Amino acid sequence: MQIKDVLLAPGNGAFFYDDQAAIRAGATQDGFIYVGDPITPGFTSIRVPASSLSIGLFLTDETVVWGDMMNVQYSGAGGRDPLFDPTQIADLTSRVAAPRLLDVDASRYLDACAKVFEPFEYERLPLAIEYGVSQALLRAAAYLHRKTMAEIVCSEFDLPLPACRVPIYCQSGDAREINVDKMILKAVDVLPHGLINSRQKFGVDGQVFTEFVKWVATRTREIGRPGYQPVLHFDVYGWIGLEIGLEPQRIADFICRVADMVPGFTLNIECPADFGSTQAQIDNYAQIVSILDKRGSRARIVVDERCNTLEDIRLFADAKAAHLVQIKTPDVGSIAETARAVLICKENQVGAYVGGSCTETDLSAQASVHVSVATQADMMLAKPGMGVDEAFSIVGNEQNRLLAMLNRRRAQNENIG
Structure with a gap:
């Protein structure tokens, strides 16, 4: 198959993860930090530097295509996934997602996503894994077809080639x-x-x-x-x-x-x-x-x-x-x-x-x-x-x-x- 190895690389998100519950409860700002104790599980402080995790798909011609995993700023709020834990996500990616990636046809984007994101132990994989892996698979399909990622989306969803910019x-x-x-x-x-x-x-x-x-x-x-x-x-x-x-x-x-x-x-x-x-x-x-x-x-x-x-x-x-x-x-x-x-x-x-x-x-x-x-x-x-x-x-x-x-x-x- 087209994917012969999976690489992981730690990364930084472009901002911070914030405890929305603590901020709503009245936490005050001191410069760039928030003063007070966190409320949302997983937070060690109200404002935490955002981390990410890159996943690289090593293709048979030794090209590597990448995607990035992370969670949103207000993680754990409003029914969202908990605070991003790169160690836990890396472990689950290596044990579950990586073996599946080695066994898919990366030129068939939606089929590949469906196979890699099957439930694990009767539960959906963390959304951060889906997000990062799906980016890498989209780049892989685009590379293999010599097209843009947008064209792959259009082809998979039977959409016309777009001509207008999005505001x-x-x-x-x-x-x-x-x-x-x-x-x-x-x-x-x-x-x-x-x-x-x-x-x-x-x-x-x-x-x-x-x-x-x-x-x-x-x-x-x-x-x-x-x-x-x-x-x-x-x-x-x-x-x-x-x-x-x-x-x-x-x-x-x-x-x-x-x-x-x-x-x-x-x-x-x-x-x-x-x-x-x-x-x-x-x-x-x-x-x-x-x-x-x-x-x-x-x-x-x-x-x-x-x-x-x-x-x-x-x-x-x-x-x-x-x-x-x-x-x-x-x-x-x-x-x-x-x-x-x-x-x-x-x-x-x-x-x-x-x-x-x-x-x-x-x-x-x-x-x-x-x-x-x-x-x-x-x-x-x-x-x-x-x-x-x-x-x-x-x-x-x-x-x-x-x-x-x-x-x-x-x-x-x-x-x-």
């Missing part, structure tokens, strides 16, 4: 004002995330948050180029519900008021509230979406927490419980599942946002670009890390290179035809 969304981290300026100057499509993850950043009755929203809109007009009209996207980590209560009507009223403060802009609000379970999230988000739609609001609800797996995404999409679903790539598992998730959203006329985490790597970000473009997602996250420049260049440049190759391929096909 890019940048996240600011805590350096809000400086990074917003960077995003505006670089004419980012969707901005700024804002990292509204604490009471201090949201404010009493949301006053700090609403002032920030107005400032971003004003700043865009002040320093943006003529005609620049980004989507304003803010992740509030459930703080609307935490501050004003879990009544859908009140939450919708608040969001409408914020949207009215920035006329002319489309406003995305990610994770307005956490209702405690997937079903409760679906039921209440569907109500919020319905209220906003009936009012003709320019605000859109984006779901993140409690919507992790492919089945979760299907349930939210079927129920119209969001205007836009964040497909958080490491939480979905195999990157082939990310492609399936986008297609499920499209079938249900719900927006598909291929997200992920600041804890990812350059390799996982580039693979995500290919899946996003192939499936024509509605937007994709500039990742990894919390800096604008690096993530925007990695994702933006990969997309531009990919579209250049696809345009050439399309021209070749037209000449042959």
Whole structure:
């Protein structure tokens, strides 16, 4: 077979793993660290440097193709896999995934993923393993077929060759004002995330948050180029519900008021509230979406927490419980599942946002670009890390290179035809 050995290499994620429960409980920041004791199992401190694990598939011609395993920033929160343990993941990869990889046809991408990711001891493999291995298998299939990763996705899912770019969304981290300026100057499509993850950043009755929203809109007009009209996207980590209560009507009223403060802009609000379970999230988000739609609001609800797996995404999409679903790539598992998730959203006329985490790597970000473009997602996250420049260049440049190759391929096909 095409894979004759499997290599593992320790790595770093581009940011940190954070204990969301401890931060919500009031942990304060001292410089870059959080002060206090961790709450979520596995965390030895509230903020932990992100680790990753690279897997290399050594092919018969001695080419090596790589993928990267990691978990998301807020591991262990909202039903997600626990904090990434590279030693445990390396052991399980060596014992279970590696022998399976040596026995698959790497040129058949979905078949190879299905065989490698069969349950082990009646349980699904850790999602980090699925994520990293599926990236490496996608690169292997692309190499063996002499095509781009996007073309492999198109072929496997019977999709037309894409021609359109996918809008890019940048996240600011805590350096809000400086990074917003960077995003505006670089004419980012969707901005700024804002990292509204604490009471201090949201404010009493949301006053700090609403002032920030107005400032971003004003700043865009002040320093943006003529005609620049980004989507304003803010992740509030459930703080609307935490501050004003879990009544859908009140939450919708608040969001409408914020949207009215920035006329002319489309406003995305990610994770307005956490209702405690997937079903409760679906039921209440569907109500919020319905209220906003009936009012003709320019605000859109984006779901993140409690919507992790492919089945979760299907349930939210079927129920119209969001205007836009964040497909958080490491939480979905195999990157082939990310492609399936986008297609499920499209079938249900719900927006598909291929997200992920600041804890990812350059390799996982580039693979995500290919899946996003192939499936024509509605937007994709500039990742990894919390800096604008690096993530925007990695994702933006990969997309531009990919579209250049696809345009050439399309021209070749037209000449042959």
